[in-house]
Amino acid sequence: MILVLVGPPGSGKGTQAALLAARCGMIHLSTGELLREARLRGTPVGREAAAYLDEGRLVPDDTVAALVAQRLRPGPATYLLDGFPRNVEQAAHLERMAAETRHAIEAVVLLDVPEAELVRRLTGRARADDDPAIIQKRLAVYVRETAPLIDHYDAKGLLRRIHGRGAVKTVHGRILRALGLGRA
Ligand code: AMP
Numbered sequence: 524m525i526l527v528l529v530g531p532p533g534s535g536k537g538t539q540a541a542l543l544a545a546r547c548g549m550i551h552l553s554t555g556e557l558l559r560e561a562r563l564r565g566t567p568v569g570r571e572a573a574a575y576l577d578e579g580r581l582v583p584d585d586t587v588a589a590l591v592a593q594r595l596r597p598g599p600a601t602y603l604l605d606g607f608p609r610n611v612e613q614a615a616h617l618e619r620m621a622a623e624t625r626h627a628i629e630a631v632v633l634l635d636v637p638e639a640e641l642v643r644r645l646t647g648r649a650r651a652d653d654d655p656a657i658i659q660k661r662l663a664v665y666v667r668e669t670a671p672l673i674d675h676y677d678a679k680g681l682l683r684r685i686h687g688r689g690a691v692k693t694v695h696g697r698i699l700r701a702l703g704l705g706r707a
Contacts, residue, residue, distance in 0.1 A: 524601045525617075525626045526702070527608070529672060530634030531665040532658070533641035533648075534687045535694060539634065540605035542695050547704060550594075553605040557590050558582060579652055579660035581609055581668060588616035597624045610668040614675055631676040632698055634687035638662065 526549065530536040537553060544551035558576060561569030568586060575582045591607055608614040621628050636644075645658045652661065676682045683701040687694055699705055 525595075525604060525621055525628045526601065527604045527617075527628065527631040527676075528606075528634065529631055529669065529676075530687060531636065531638075531641055531669075532661045533645040534634040534636045535644075535691065536605055536634055538691055539694060539698060540603055542691070543698055544603045546695075546699075547601065549601040549603040551603050551605060552591060552594055552607070554582075554587050554590060554607040554609075555605075558587070561590075576652060577657075579657040579664060581664060584610070584612045584616060588613060588620070591617070592620050595620055595624050595626070597626070601629075602626065608672060611671055611675060614672055628681060630683050630702060631672075631681045632701065633673060633682060633684045634694070635684055636687035640688060 526543075528536050528540050528543075537555070540551055540553060543549065558569070558572045562573050562576065563569065568590065571586060572582045574580075581587075587607060587609070591604070595602060604617070608617050617628070641662065642658060645653050646655065673682060683698075685694065685697045685701055
């Protein structure tokens with residue numbers, strides 16, 4: 524089974540994905556983390572990704588899809604995808620990979636946070652791509668490329684929209700309830 528977590532930069536996607544995966548024994552795949560690790564290790568993918576990461580642009584679809592494909596295996600595990608897909612082309616990649624590995628895409632959780640709150644949260648972080656100009660770029664990329672996924676998955680009946688404001692535990696509880704997994 525595959526669950527997808529979608530949200531703008533600063534929505535708490537990574538934090539919530541880690542909590543949910545730990546609580547429910549899911550395999551957490553964060554493409555952002557995989558790309559940052561690849562970069563630190565100096566692999567070919569990491570070297571290719573570096574400029575995109577620095578500029579807040581999306582790494583090419585085939586590269587990111589390959590990172591996910593290498594990790595997705597048939598079987599009973601539940602995969603929690605954090606940060607993938609990021610556009611409609613990647614969603615098509617995911618649908619193919621899911622069919623090949625016989626996993627159903629069970630739900631897509633959207634973490635909804637107003638833009639002013641996102642900027643406030645991101646300026647308080649210390650990641651290299653959290654520079655103010657890059658933050659604006661990443662938000663614009665989200666609106667242009669990633670937001671269209673909301674309608675895409677809503678039309679399939681998969682979208683679960685979550686209010687992303689509030690304490691980490693509160694948001695975690697909302698996600699669990701939206702997925703029918705009980706209370707935090
Ligand atoms: P994240 O950790 O999800 O905020 O991602 C950080 C950065 O990694 C993004 O700004 C992109 O440059 C890159 N990235 C992460 N996931 C993807 C993806 N699915 N497709 C393309 N680029 C990605």
